[in-house]
Amino acid sequence: MTEEQKRLLDSNWKKYGPYVSNREWGLVREDYSADGDAWDFTNYFSAESYAYRWGEEGICGICDDKQLLVFSVGFWNKNDQIIKERLFGLTNSQGNHGEDVKEYYYYLDNTPTHSYMKMLYKYPQNAFPYEDLINKNAAAGKENPEYELIDTGIFDQNEYFDIFIEYVKNSPEDILIKLTVTNKANTKASLVLLPTLWFRNTWSWGYDDYKPQLSLDKENQIKINHKDLNLKNLYSDTAAEALFCDNETNQKKIYHQANTSKYCKDGINDYLLNKSESSINPEKIGTKVAFKIDENFEALETKVFEFRLCNEDFEKPFEDFEKLFKTRQNEADEFYQDIQKGIENEDEKLVQRQAFAGLLWSKQFYHYNVEKWLEGDPSQVRPPESRKKIRNYDWKNLDGLNIISMPDKWEYPWFATWDLAFHAVSFALIDSDFAKHQLKLLTLDWFMHPNGQLPAYEWNFSDVNPPVHAYAAFRVFKIDETLNHKPDLEFLEAIFQKLLMNFTWWVNKKDFNGNNIFEGGFLGLDNIGVFDRNQKLPDGESLEQADGTSWMAMFALNMMRIAMELALYNKVYEDMATKFFEHFLSIAKALDNMGENNFSLWDEQDEFFYDALSLKDGSGLFLRLRTIVGLIPMFAIEVIDDEMLEKLPKFKERMQWVLDNKPELAALVSHWEVKGEDSKHLLSLLRGHRLKRLLFRMLDEKEFLGEFGIRALSKEYEDQPFHINLNGKDFCVKYLPAESDSFMFGGNSNWRGPIWFPINFLIIESLQRFFFYYSPDFKVEYPTNSGNYYNLDEIATSLGNRLKSIFLKGEDGKRVFNRQYPRFQEDPDFRDYILFYEYFHGDTGRGVGASHQTGWTAIVAKLLQPRLSQSKFDKEELESPRNI
Template sequence: MIEENKRLPDIAWKKWGPYVSNREWGLVREDYSANGDAWNYTNHDTAEAKTYRWGEEGICGISDDMQLLVFSLGLWNKKDKMVKERFFGLTNGQGNHGEDVKEYYYYLDNTPTHSYMKMLYKYPQNAFPYEELLEKNAEAGKENPEYELIDTGVFDQNEYFDIFIEYAKSSPEDILIKVTVTNKSAIDAPLILLPTIWFRNSWSWGYDYYRPQLNANNSSQIAIDHKELAVKNFYAKQSSDVLFCDNETNNKRLFNSANAGKFCKDGINDFIINGNNKAVNSGKTGTKASFVIDEVIAGKTTQVFEFRLCDQDLAKPFQDFEEIFSERKTEADDYYKDLQKGILNDDEKLVQRQAFAGMLWSKQFYHYSVEKWLKGDPAEIPPPKSRRNIRNTEWENFNSMNIISMPDKWEYPWFATWDLAFHTLSFAIIDSDFAKQQLKLLTLEWFMHPNGQLPAYEWNFSDVNPPVHAWAAFRVFKIDEVKNGKPDLLFLEGVFQKLLMNFTWWVNKKDHNGNSVFSGGFLGLDNIGIFDRSENLPFGEDLEQADATSWMAMFSLNMMRIAMELALYNEVYEDMATKFFEHFLHIAHALDCMCESEFGLWDEEDQFFYDAISLKDGTNKLLKIRTIVGLIPMYAVEVIDDEMLDKLPKFKERMDWFLKNKPELAALVSHWEVKGEDSKHLLSLLRGHRLKKLLERMLNEKEFLSDYGVRALSKEYEENPFHINLDGTDYKVKYLPAESDSYMFGGNSNWRGPIWFPVNFLIIESLQRFFFYYSPDFKIECPTGSGIYLNLNEIAEFLGKRLSNIFLKDENGKRAFNGQYPRFQEDEDFKDYILFYEYFHGDTGRGVGSSHQTGWTGLIAKILQPRFQEMKLVQAQTETPKKAGVKVDGK
């Protein structure tokens, strides 16, 4: 058996991992300002001197799962204005397209237990161009591209270090650390390495005054004394000195007030940069400590530095170092070799492995109690009263101290609910227990609001994300069942019970007119349309959303399918399956015929779904702009076979009655009574005609279809922007293939043209489901106008291939995501390192937005999974389990 698979069931192997944020400054949870300006309350330059309340940040860092102790790497090239302890980037207001990290680092390898991990950081040898990056981006407008680190010329003469950081665990709490430094220049260059450990400050807030301690035994060993940690030694193979300070805010520097002690958080930095002996503790004790390794790295040479965090007292801590590293690296290779069986292309293997690495590296310790944040801590100055009017006031139940998969640990070092649902699909391939745990987490009472709402993200927990949690839960359930050979019914039932509350919240809160047409706000699609959909319409009317309504139809079918699965083991759930079947039919009816009118969100003339405005006079007006919103009805699709219906007689009886006695509803849905291949029935918002018409639009290269996937907005609006006059005001939307020119939602948000992975992934999944109903003879022209006709599964594979084209080498050896920079395309030291951007240029595939959004863009790992395995999973999701009636313990 593969060694990593043997370790995986033992949770102790996950005690230590890459749980350290890349950025803690500029976050809501660290913001104690009077006006809620989180980006400016803490910033990059003050971060070195300010102790954080809720978490820690670092470069390539690791910590235990309670983040009691952190290891990270500090660096100084003897030219920078400060020690490099954290990645630099622009705040939301400083970037012309929003927040933006301005460093180059790559997640190269990781295993599910973090038994072996590797990443790369490219550190310039000349002074880091902090001011230039700030000034150039401040000068640029929305119409200009971002000014990046590569544009400054700091890499032009290869005057930089490749710094590889690797971790290998000898046992769960014995972690070996290897830092490999290569001078890419021909010129010798100085470098100070500062491998640093520190305790998260838990003693300054007035709850627990226990203060752990670090002490120097000698210049190559630091003793670790914490009552809740097994790790007790930090060893260095090479070190000239060891420096100590405390993880305490330098109040004198930041606020011109008294410090809590003599030695502050920035003490080591002050000593290294300014030679200030008084900033570090000569007694060699404290709560933060660094080994000092002062080297000159000869041109074109490599040096290796070794360290060890250990729960043992070792006389020779590096005697078995290379042997352990070699074993873990070999085991990681064995693990991925087994996982990637069926992937024949080495480039696909490389991309998929780095995608998994990025997802595993993006796990983060997430600590945040809204109640304590609102009230303040006993030992601190109480927050201003205005805090109660800024954000998250109604979420005092929220209290997290968990390891959570983050979208991006620099740009988005906070969870987002719908992002996380997509993350779990890729995680399920490598660690289905973690995937299930993440889905359960958001439904726990200290996450989910008592009214049933799931928290969106910390900037505003009350915002609304698309309800994809049930879809992800059932998908992960089925992947887990195929992997482990039995269904985890306890997981599925537990999530279902909580999602009942969430579904009820949606019905009560987001169906404003009681007509089964929903308006969920921006729903993650920030700049998708004419208005900021997170706000009320400027003239007071209601927005009836085709996407919100379709998401709820999808939610209904997902809940119905889960209930049917559970009913195979407990007949009580048959009634719940019926409930959601009826919900789905009412929503399908509403899409066609809102209220009692003949008006719906499907436009017969254009053969497309649109949002609509419900006007005060009772009439409705379609907003006839073709966006991804009009394709989302495709997601609401379920296929049920006769075998399952025969095993659920109550559900079948009630369903038959409903369809017979409510023909006006049944007629709107894809023909349930018409059996497809192998006696399968289809529930969908789209009859065959409408599906074909939507696909004709979607597969048209002049509209939605790009060489790299499906665009978020029709390209038709590039030359002919959409215009509409409402209440005397003109509104315009133009196709923007990459960065946005709109300040509507702020930041780097843009759904007006780029390619987004999650919506593309759901299109692929939906087409696969439709294929299981329709015969292979059901074909659509693809691309539209090409004369080539493909069945729905072939179209799904076609789209998957186009998404893959973003990352895989083309016939010229170039990768589309690397865009306009020849250096990234051609340089051997760049071209095979993959960045998983937030979204992608609608015409060129260039990466845009957050550069390490391995979370949902990590879905490429799922897309690259061997097709025969994927089809097996899709089939398992649509067919009846063979163990119906058998009790399964769920473990």
């Protein structure tokens, strides 16, 4: 057991971590407007003066798990008109494709207990081009890519600083901080560093008036006094002036009203930029403090600055600094060497480790009590009545105060339930306890709605995401069992009970016609459809979704498999396994027998699954648009062997009765009696013929198969867009390999062509499951019309290699995701720093969307993990393609 693995057994090591958001402005929970315009209620430029209600933001910040105390680093190049305390980006309306961060920062390393952390921030030496970025993106239009920071030319002469920020824990409450700053220019440059410490404002809302205090104890030492924290001191090894103010809103500046505090949140900024002596506290006390370190750098010079945030009084706080740093760095290497056993390629190790780093850095303190947010706080102005129906008003039970894995702490600094499922699978490889906690968290009473719905995301908790929670729970359970050599049945049973409620919610709320065909709006696929799938249709029509129905079939099989696992230890669960088996069969039947005329979502003409309109007369109208919606039926698959069935005789007996007495159902599940290799049985929505026909489309390079993965929309619609007229209105869908050309769903939601990691990952796993049932002799043409035939496992491996090649160096030494910028490919100060992005160009593989969406794209770490035949895991997992 490595030292880091030992630390994981003590939860105290996680008390402090990188739990600070990169953006708190422009969020729903900070929006107290009358009309719900979150993007404009707070903004980047007012953020320096506004004391937040629910959380804090910073660059490379750390805090405790209740976010009472925050440490972050600010910078000033003496040319900007604003101190760089937070990362800049465009709002949803400013960006030509929606919100978009406009900075360069990279998550390089992190361990699960955050005993060692490292990131890099690149800070320009000239005035930051705020107006240029805003104006050029506004003028760019939907048809053009985003105008990025590098496009402004600000890096052309290397006039920037590389700032490496590292943290090391000597103990859970003794944190060493190192800033390594390099002037990358061939000329001299100045930089003011502002290591900043502050308390989250918990005293202004009318619940608790206790106000903690920071004070100057002696030179280069800040005293910390908070009744609920053990930390005592912040030390600096560099002579620095300590600047104090309070974490209070500058009411005069923002609202033109009298201030309640003499020294407001932006006091340090005013002191530096405007030489305002009256804006900082001369008594050297307050709730916010920064060390001012004003340094001049020679050309290409590097300087190191050290700090210590600790619970002890030290005479010589930096005496053991380098030794402790070296120890924790070595232990981090040891931890990942153990994780990466079997990975021979050093570049694969680099990419996987940075994927894990980004995942760990994206853990965030999340605080949001919807009822208090709607009603307002006792000591604040009461919100207008319009706010009571503004959004999330029917989620008054939601009361979050937790550390949660975020999709991206700038563009998406709020949890998203289906994103989190994929995060958990990756997390399980390095910290399975945290993975289990994350999945379980959203099923707790203060997150899950009383009706059983899981909250989707902050902008609208009631939106519908694909029901993948059960899938992730069982995957994490199996990974955890393999790593820890024992099953965590308490976790599996607890989450199963809550997911029963969620399954019931789906059945009761999202089956409009009561026919086991499911609807739900986005279902994670945003604007991939012909029209907005959240809109109600006229004339009594309803949209019957092939993906919604398939997701539910997958959900039913996942729940059946969990119940079977639990039944091995408690026979009560055999009945539950039977219940979900029968429900799966009902859904499978519904796909082929929808409406009064037994209309199927499988189109015999095209041999593909399509969404359909259910008309008033009971008939259906296919929406013959080939998208990944039609591939999702592949995900509903389970393989059961005779050995498992013999352990569950009651389940086996009932299953056999159903199949014997309802042959019309038995025929829909891939001929249950036809055993695969080693006496395995297949439960699937796809018989062999349908699977081959879907793969015929999916593996066609003229349709879904791209050089770097499976596209979200058939490429056929690039030259021949899909058109349909519904109720006198024309609709058109065109293949778009990258950015959206529409403002639908905010403009940045675009699955009309790009490669999307979560769906690709599920496709690969499904192919592995089908291979597990079929013999290696079951082969299909790959690519379609190539004349080459491969078995399903070989195809799954090849698709995985296509996805991995987005990040790995090619033969030319370049990384595909950086394709649009030659400098990022060639400059040694950029080329090995990985951005994981939200999705990828369907033809070129370049990164698109949120550049730091490490959350679900970190699933590449799982793809980089060696197959079990090369590793140490047990027989049960070795025989299953759902390996770790």
